[in-house]
Amino acid sequence: MQTIRTVCAHDCPDMCSLIATVDNGRVVRIQGDPDHPLTAGFACGKVNRDMELVHSPERITTPLRRVGPKGSGQFEPINWDDALDTIVGRWQSIIAADGPTSILGYAYSAHQGLMNRGLLNGLFHALGTSRLLGGTVCDSCAEAAWDATVGPGTGGADPCSATEADLIVSWGSDLHATNVHLWAKIEQARKNGAKLIVIDPRRTRAAQSADTYLPIRIGTDSALALGVMHILVRDGKTDEAYLAAHTIGFDRVRTEVLPRFTPSYTAGITGLAEADIERFAALYGAAKRSFIRIGFGMSRYTHGGQNLRAVALLPGVTGAYGRYGGGALLATAAAFDLNYNAVRKPSGPTAARTINHLKLGEALLEAKDPPIKALFVAANNPAVTNPDTAKMRAALARADLFTVVHDPFLSMTARYADIVLPATTYLETEDFYRSYGTYYMQYGHQVIAPQGQAWSNIRLAQTLAGRMGLTDPVFSMGQREILKQMFQGAGGAAAAFDPATLPDQGPVSIASKDGQVFRTPSGKLEFVSETLAAQGLPAMPDWEPDPEAMHHARYPLQLLTTPGYFQSHTAFSGVAFLRGREGAPCAVLHPQDAAARGLRDGQAVRLSNQRGTIGLTLHVRDEIQPGVVLVPGQRPDAEAVAGTVNMLCADSFTDMGEGATYQSTWLDVAAW
Numbered sequence: 113m114q115t116i117r118t119v120c121a122h123d124c125p126d127m128c129s130l131i132a133t134v135d136n137g138r139v140v141r142i143q144g145d146p147d148h149p150l151t152a153g154f155a156c157g158k159v160n161r162d163m164e165l166v167h168s169p170e171r172i173t174t175p176l177r178r179v180g181p182k183g184s185g186q187f188e189p190i191n192w193d194d195a196l197d198t199i200v201g202r203w204q205s206i207i208a209a210d211g212p213t214s215i216l217g218y219a220y221s222a223h224q225g226l227m228n229r230g231l232l233n234g235l236f237h238a239l240g241t242s243r244l245l246g247g248t249v250c251d252s253c254a255e256a257a258w259d260a261t262v263g264p265g266t267g268g269a270d271p272c273s274a275t276e277a278d279l280i281v282s283w284g285s286d287l288h289a290t291n292v293h294l295w296a297k298i299e300q301a302r303k304n305g306a307k308l309i310v311i312d313p314r315r316t317r318a319a320q321s322a323d324t325y326l327p328i329r330i331g332t333d334s335a336l337a338l339g340v341m342h343i344l345v346r347d348g349k350t351d352e353a354y355l356a357a358h359t360i361g362f363d364r365v366r367t368e369v370l371p372r373f374t375p376s377y378t379a380g381i382t383g384l385a386e387a388d389i390e391r392f393a394a395l396y397g398a399a400k401r402s403f404i405r406i407g408f409g410m411s412r413y414t415h416g417g418q419n420l421r422a423v424a425l426l427p428g429v430t431g432a433y434g435r436y437g438g439g440a441l442l443a444t445a446a447a448f449d450l451n452y453n454a455v456r457k458p459s460g461p462t463a464a465r466t467i468n469h470l471k472l473g474e475a476l477l478e479a480k481d482p483p484i485k486a487l488f489v490a491a492n493n494p495a496v497t498n499p500d501t502a503k504m505r506a507a508l509a510r511a512d513l514f515t516v517v518h519d520p521f522l523s524m525t526a527r528y529a530d531i532v533l534p535a536t537t538y539l540e541t542e543d544f545y546r547s548y549g550t551y552y553m554q555y556g557h558q559v560i561a562p563q564g565q566a567w568s569n570i571r572l573a574q575t576l577a578g579r580m581g582l583t584d585p586v587f588s589m590g591q592r593e594i595l596k597q598m599f600q601g602a603g604g605a606a607a608a609f610d611p612a613t614l615p616d617q618g619p620v621s622i623a624s625k626d627g628q629v630f631r632t633p634s635g636k637l638e639f640v641s642e643t644l645a646a647q648g649l650p651a652m653p654d655w656e657p658d659p660e661a662m663h664h665a666r667y668p669l670q671l672l673t674t675p676g677y678f679q680s681h682t683a684f685s686g687v688a689f690l691r692g693r694e695g696a697p698c699a700v701l702h703p704q705d706a707a708a709r710g711l712r713d714g715q716a717v718r719l720s721n722q723r724g725t726i727g728l729t730l731h732v733r734d735e736i737q738p739g740v741v742l743v744p745g746q747r748p749d750a751e752a753v754a755g756t757v758n759m760l761c762a763d764s765f766t767d768m769g770e771g772a773t774y775q776s777t778w779l780d781v782a783a784w
């Protein structure tokens with residue numbers, strides 16, 4: 113038996129340090145590292161079972177060549193040399209005929225290691241192919257709103273500071289699912305007397321144990337934030353000295369926007385009781401160190417940027433941004449100023465065609481001059497997780513599209529591939545990590561040898577680069593050498609670390625106890641944003657109804673799509689135990705809506721709208737308000753009655769950051 117310290121590479125803000133126990137070449141146990149202050153000795157309920165992920169009987173063990181129709185999942189094993197010969201031969205002839213931009217290749221976020229993700233993207237950058245504008249299925253709207261308000265290159269409040277808070281607001285964040293280690297800090301803060309407020313259309317587990325729960329209507333967060341500001345102004349609870357020194361534009365918002373957001377107007381929009389809004393504002397106004405955890409959920413909506421921006425402005429009104437333990441946490445990644453380009457952009461043209469991730473289906477079907485002839489996908493399953501999945505799958509089914517998928521499992525996307533390549537999981541690789549929800553970075557060590565004939569993303573990138581004739585040094589360097597490159601020219605707090613010693617160091621933090629830094633053009637928190645105005649967007653925060661709500665007459669229910677507790681998108685769908693814990697893919701209706709449709713708990717139901725129909729198991733529960741259908745997670749079709757939730761969602765853009773609008777979806781529910 114041997115124990116090895118590594119880092120959890122799953123797409124999760126906590127980025128835990130893990131202790132893996134290995135016996136005879138097999139991982140037999142995974143525990144949280146007690147020496148990482150946030151991990152604090154425990155891993156989440158998913159990763160506790162990662163020995164079942166890495167040793168899953170459902171993993172693919174050899175390269176595969178498709179022998180049946182696209183999507184059918186019929187493949188035959190081939191060896192790596194044949195697979196690579198086929199790929200390189202096809203890519204070279206496509207480049208010769210139509211140029212490199214007729215290829216689109218990328219790795220996405222299911223391996224958070226900077227090298228495993230970065231180097232495959234570096235390969236395609238160096239080849240000059242079309243480039244994926246990534247993140248639009250996830251956080252690009254939230255990020256654009258944060259950047260316009262707080263500034264680019266800035267992280268939010270340190271999660272470790274939450275223990276110092278006197279008030280915690282979990283605003284659209286399902287802490288037990290996506291941020292369980294922050295939950296542990298919040299429990300500590302509550303022992304010290306802090307109050308917890310949860311603002312979420314779903315009565316999450318955190319909401320059940322909160323001091324106050326506000327069941328807000330989907331997409332109305334900007335109205336609530338402005339309603340709270342209205343009361344703070346009315347009651348003289350603003351910190352005028354902080355506003356004058358660190359913010360711009362509040363006076364305009366105070367006179368031109370806030371007068372409308374009376375408690376009764378705010379209540380009408382948000383569906384909350386006036387008394388509850390008053391109570392929340394009173395608590396927020398009285399707190400010195402109010403800590404808001406902002407989740408991404410509220411941004412996945414037509415006006416998601418406005419929602420997030422208004423919430424991110426609130427700590428400026430009371431000066432909470434200036435105090436340790438106060439402020440707002442959306443993400444932290446922007447604070448790590450490393451030389452990412454060493455890995456992601458070793459060479460290649462400065463500009464090439466970009467394809468928005470959420471429009472991948474459309475681009476594969478419609479892009480011209482040149483059309484996309486070859487697709488390479490690693491660490492992403494767009495046939496389930498992209499919006500408008502029917503279009504996505506029609507695109508993947510295109511007979512003349514040469515598709516390669518690199519994945520540890522035969523994902524729904526892989527079923528459409530011409531060649532499938534077996535990928536290692538993170539436990540079979542080493543890498544360097546920086547978190548997006550904490551201020552830690554850490555080197556993660558390889559725990560066991562690659563299983564079967566699986567290759568890491570790095571090995572694949574370096575081998576394909578060699579075969580394609582690329583000579584950039586990063587494609588032949590060892591990983592410790594690449595790490596040094598990433599620290600050459602590093603800035604900010606990261607620059608103080610020596611990459612030669614990091615692999616032996618365990619977790620290290622770049623956190624600071626100073627107040628929130630603003631890196632907007634004005635250097636202040638921007639209540640009025642000229643940057644947004646220049647893009648034709650409202651310069652000031654406001655609330656407007658969603659134009660998609662016009663479908664309301666025919667499809668009266670709005671979709672609430674949330675993370676699965678025991679599934680993270682589809683990344684754990686190869687673990688039978690976790691599939692069982694999550695349960696069959698389901699839809700949740702309020703008892704009133706179920707009764708109105710004559711539906712009962714446990715029956716199969718059809719969810720439909722103008723884009724399609726899917727089949728799920730119904731749960732009737734009052735954890736949501738009437739008028740909402742909750743569908744947790746994005747689950748592969750094979751587990752459902754039929755289809756997958758993103759078949760109902762449009763591939764349209766949010767107001768900021770060209771992000772996905774999953775929640776601007778109206779539908780109806782009937783018996784299957």
Ligand SMILES: Nc1nc2c(c(=O)[nH]1)N[C@H]1C(S)=C(S)[C@@H](COP(=O)(O)OP(=O)(O)OC[C@H]3O[C@@H](n4cnc5c(=O)[nH]c(N)nc54)[C@H](O)[C@@H]3O)O[C@H]1N2
Pocket residue numbers: 123124125250251283284285286287289290291311312313314316328329330331332333406407408409410411413672673674675676677678679680681775
């Ligand atoms: N277990 C698990 N962990 C995960 C993931 C997962 O799928 N499962 N996903 C990972 C990834 S890729 C990401 S990006 C992160 C973040 O993943 P996100 O999907 O952004 O999850 P949260 O930040 O928890 O935000 C979701 C919460 O917001 C609420 N919500 C939805 N709409 C609104 C709204 O309009 N207003 C308000 N106030 N609340 C709303 C939902 O009910 C839910 O409780 O988590 C990561 N961690």
Ligand SMILES: Nc1nc2c(c(=O)[nH]1)N[C@H]1C(S)=C(S)[C@@H](COP(=O)(O)OP(=O)(O)OC[C@H]3O[C@@H](n4cnc5c(=O)[nH]c(N)nc54)[C@H](O)[C@@H]3O)O[C@H]1N2
Pocket residue numbers: 123220221222223228249250251412490491492493494497498499518519520521523535536537538569673674675680681682683684746757758761774
């Ligand atoms: N309706 C709806 N849809 C959503 C969301 C939502 O809230 N609602 N959330 C969106 C968000 S936040 C995100 S980030 C996306 C996530 O969407 P995806 O990126 O598609 O996430 P996963 O389903 O986890 O797919 C990751 C794939 O990578 C594979 N993989 C895991 N590790 C490795 C590795 O080391 N190497 C390689 N090559 N492959 C690996 C996994 O087996 C899996 O097939 O989904 C988005 N889709």
Ligand code: SF4
Pocket residue numbers: 120121122123124125126127128155156157158159292293
């Ligand atoms: S909480 Fe997140 S980072 Fe920690 S073990 Fe679970 S998935 Fe990994």
Ligand SMILES: [Mo]
Pocket residue numbers: 123249250251
């Ligand atoms: Mo995400």
